[in-house]
Amino acid sequence: MTASTGPKRGSQTVGDALHADSVPLLMLTIDQVKAAVNLSEDTLRELMRSGALPSVLVGRARRIRWSDLQNWVAGLPHAAA
Numbered sequence: 094m095t096a097s098t099g100p101k102r103g104s105q106t107v108g109d110a111l112h113a114d115s116v117p118l119l120m121l122t123i124d125q126v127k128a129a130v131n132l133s134e135d136t137l138r139e140l141m142r143s144g145a146l147p148s149v150l151v152g153r154a155r156r157i158r159w160s161d162l163q164n165w166v167a168g169l170p171h172a173a174a
Contacts, residue, residue, distance in 0.1 A: 119158065119159050120149070122154075145165065146165045147161040147165075148161070
């Protein structure tokens with residue numbers, strides 16, 4: 094996943110760069126977010142429940158906007174050295 098374009102669809106891994114003919118995902122599943130930020134599903138669901146990580150319900154499917162994930166990561170405090 095690149096900071097500007099987001100993750101790829103299909104068999105590509107989250108860390109793969111996009112090709113010109115690929116369409117970036119704008120909304121991610123919980124599994125895709127888990128892979129992207131290396132957190133457990135329980136932790137992600139708690140972040141969503143608390144409102145710290147915004148999510149949307151589309152029908153019965155919970156999704157996280159790519160832009161919301163980027164903003165959440167950017168807002169995390171830096172670890173002290």
